[in-house]
Amino acid sequence: MVPQQIRVDYAPKLRGRRYFAKKMMNFDADPIVAIATAPGKGGVGVVRISGPQLDPFIQGLLGPARAAHLRPRVALHADFCDDHGRAIDSGLALWFPAPHSYTGESVLELQGHGGPAVLQMILARCLQAGSGVGARIARPGEFTQRAFRNGKIDLAQAEAVADLIDAGTAAAARGALRSLQGEFSRAVQALAADLLELRALTEATLDFPEEEIEFLRAADCRRRLARAGDALHALLHRARQGALLREGIHVVLAGSPNVGKSSLLNALAGEEVAIVTEHPGTTRDRIERRIAIDGVVLNVIDTAGLRETTDPVEAIGIARTRGALASADIVLHLVDDRQPDDPGDAAIAAGAAAGVAVLRVRNKIDLTGSPPGLRDGCVRISARSGAGLDVLRREILRIAGWEGASETGGETTFLARARHVHALERALAHLDAARAQADQNYALPELMAEELRLAGDALGEVTGAVTPDDVLGEIFGRFCVGK
Numbered sequence: 175m176v177p178q179q180i181r182v183d184y185a186p187k188l189r190g191r192r193y194f195a196k197k198m199m200n201f202d203a204d205p206i207v208a209i210a211t212a213p214g215k216g217g218v219g220v221v222r223i224s225g226p227q228l229d230p231f232i233q234g235l236l237g238p239a240r241a242a243h244l245r246p247r248v249a250l251h252a253d254f255c256d257d258h259g260r261a262i263d264s265g266l267a268l269w270f271p272a273p274h275s276y277t278g279e280s281v282l283e284l285q286g287h288g289g290p291a292v293l294q295m296i297l298a299r300c301l302q303a304g305s306g307v308g309a310r311i312a313r314p315g316e317f318t319q320r321a322f323r324n325g326k327i328d329l330a331q332a333e334a335v336a337d338l339i340d341a342g343t344a345a346a347a348r349g350a351l352r353s354l355q356g357e358f359s360r361a362v363q364a365l366a367a368d369l370l371e372l373r374a375l376t377e378a379t380l381d382f383p384e385e386e387i388e389f390l391r392a393a394d395c396r397r398r399l400a401r402a403g404d405a406l407h408a409l410l411h412r413a414r415q416g417a418l419l420r421e422g423i424h425v426v427l428a429g430s431p432n433v434g435k436s437s438l439l440n441a442l443a444g445e446e447v448a449i450v451t452e453h454p455g456t457t458r459d460r461i462e463r464r465i466a467i468d469g470v471v472l473n474v475i476d477t478a479g480l481r482e483t484t485d486p487v488e489a490i491g492i493a494r495t496r497g498a499l500a501s502a503d504i505v506l507h508l509v510d511d512r513q514p515d516d517p518g519d520a521a522i523a524a525g526a527a528a529g530v531a532v533l534r535v536r537n538k539i540d541l542t543g544s545p546p547g548l549r550d551g552c553v554r555i556s557a558r559s560g561a562g563l564d565v566l567r568r569e570i571l572r573i574a575g576w577e578g579a580s581e582t583g584g585e586t587t588f589l590a591r592a593r594h595v596h597a598l599e600r601a602l603a604h605l606d607a608a609r610a611q612a613d614q615n616y617a618l619p620e621l622m623a624e625e626l627r628l629a630g631d632a633l634g635e636v637t638g639a640v641t642p643d644d645v646l647g648e649i650f651g652r653f654c655v656g657k
């Protein structure tokens with residue numbers, strides 16, 4: 175089979191949810207094959223195969239003589255051969271018999287030379303050798319999906335795999351690894367187990383109405399609910415920090431023309447990203463730069479200065495500034511320190527979405543002699559000399575809610591996603607509702623049991639214990655092929 179004939183079955187979403195749901199439920203056992211290393215040239219390239227039955231691949235690619243030497247988890251040097259027994263490449267074969275593998279199925283890894291042509295040839299040969307057992311190319315994330323399905327990892331850990339690959343800073347990578355190693359999942363599972371026990375108690379009360387309240391009182395239910403509430407609060411706090419680390423912060427620089435927005439972007443980035451001139455109206459387009467502070471990624475966006483204009487190009491730029499303001503997490507409103515106040519105030523406050531922090535920054539203090547730093551909710555800096563920039567960086571992180579590596583965040587933060595934060599928030603709301611029932615002397619135990627069930631379900635969404643198939647499809651669909 176030549177590569178063009180390979181049926182690429184990537185697009186479960188196009189076929190609708192039911193297709194994917196069926197795929198998930200079916201536990202489809204086709205062997206899957208993919209190039210696991212990044213596209214392009216490299217010293218080594220890896221083709222990975224996972225499935226219940228790998229004999230055709232082992233025999234076909236290594237040939238019977240060499241295949242006889244293959245031992246579990248021991249690297250074997252071998253030629254990878256075509257269907258006539260001619261070598262395509264020479265490298266290492268690694269065999270992980272089920273269940274001791276990444277996916278929980280049998281896995282064969284062929285480490286060849288990392289060129290696109292040779293890896294495509296190995297891939298095509300694998301599909302050919304496995305055609306009798308239904309081999310096909312893996313969908314994005316399908317290896318990890320099988321690991322999840324086979325109970326090797328839970329959903330939060332599976333997401334951490336993708337996040338570790340995507341991590342843009344060392345802090346994000348360390349956080350992702352902690353999630354991958356199960357730190358986050360264990361905390362969620364412990365909480366879910368507590369809630370389940372409390373729910374069982376509450377339901378027992380419903381079954382034995384005479385003993386009703388005594389039952390729950392004897393179990394000190396209220397104190398245990400309070401303890402679960404504290405644990406959930408702490409977990410939510412850590413998850414929010416983790417989400418910040420993963421998603422980054424959108425910081426928009428806005429203000430009148432010529433106040434030094436582009437100069438500030440350049441100073442923060444440490445290079446000449448944007449054009450700076452003494453002419454007001456220099457910046458027309460929005461210019462973005464990713465900058466890491468303390469391991470947190472800031473997406474800093476420089477915009478066209480806000481003013482009334484008849485220039486059609488500048489007007490488009492100003493419209494883009496308004497668009498950027500509307501999607502900012504934090505707005506830095508720059509003002510020239512020589513001016514007592516800025517007429518753009520109202521426009522910026524109106525442009526930023528509700529609840530978005532607007533931090534006033536007075537620039538060019540080298541010309542006025544004001545001391546740098548934070549006073550009256552306003553940071554004074556010089557983009558030219560760099561004075562006050564440290565304070566500004568710290569203030570941005572503080573407003574975003576980042577607690578920093580030295581405090582409770584940093585080294586104990588696991589990477590989390592907005593999805594996790596929302597699920598934990600829902601769990602907390604249901605737990606609070608259950609606590610309200612307890613506080614009313616267990617007036618409605620049915621309601622309390624129901625709230626505990628809903629809280630448990632919300633926690634289960636984090637680990638994948640109760641996650642709808644379309645959500646699973648969405649999560650795994652975002653992985654790269656070969657992972």
Ligand SMILES: Nc1nc2c(ncn2[C@@H]2O[C@H](COP(=O)(O)OP(=O)(O)OP(=O)(O)O)[C@@H](O)[C@H]2O)c(=O)[nH]1
Pocket residue numbers: 430431432433434435436437438449450451452453454455456457458477478479480537538539540541555556557558559
């Ligand atoms: N002395 C001094 N000059 C500065 C400082 N920051 C910027 N400037 C000067 O102010 C002028 C305008 O700077 P820009 O960074 O282009 O200003 P901008 O806000 O991006 O302007 P527009 O793109 O036109 O909206 C340039 O001549 C800069 O060199 C500063 O901290 N001190």
Ligand SMILES: [Mg+2]
Pocket residue numbers: 435436437448449450456457476477479
């Ligand atoms: Mg500019």
